[in-house]
Amino acid sequence: MNHRHLLPNEIDLLVDGDAGFGVGPLRAHLAECDDCRARYDELRIVADALESLPHHTPSLRFSDSVMAKVQVIEPWHVALTESATRLVPASTPMRVLAGVGAGVAAVTISGSAAWLAFRGDLAGFVFNLFVDRTRDSIVAGASEVAASALGADATATLASGGPAMAVLSAGVLAVTAVGAVFAFRRLAATARATRE
């Protein structure tokens, strides 16, 4: 008889039917030692019971369905990177097109900024002229409506171009901003649809 009892992992080897080098002496000990054989038999019963259970593998979609219920909190920079990646078209021609478009936009904006910096006075003059003409025509039209509806006092207020112009300008700005946001969202949705 060997000088010691079998270790748990050695009994595992025997239960698994391992036939490697060194299993021979373990088997020899098992044949001689009642204690170790009792532990081996218990483990054998458990292993056989597990073996008799029906074998089945999880469906291929199992991990997907689990992960769909797991709320993964991703850092803001990862989310930002993914959003940016989503905007990049998948196909090479579309990427070239988007790159050219971005380049043209960048050059246009930079050029406009540079031109404004050098010719700001001229631009300001043209812009003011445009604003004045627009305001005059709007005020003239509004004055007629207001004069017929409210009388001369309202007409004087409108002609001074105070609160009415401020409200009008804010309105135009808001409509432009909302339009730009919708246009960008639509562009992003199209890019995503193309990618998928």
Ligand SMILES: [Zn+2]
């Ligand atoms: Zn033993």
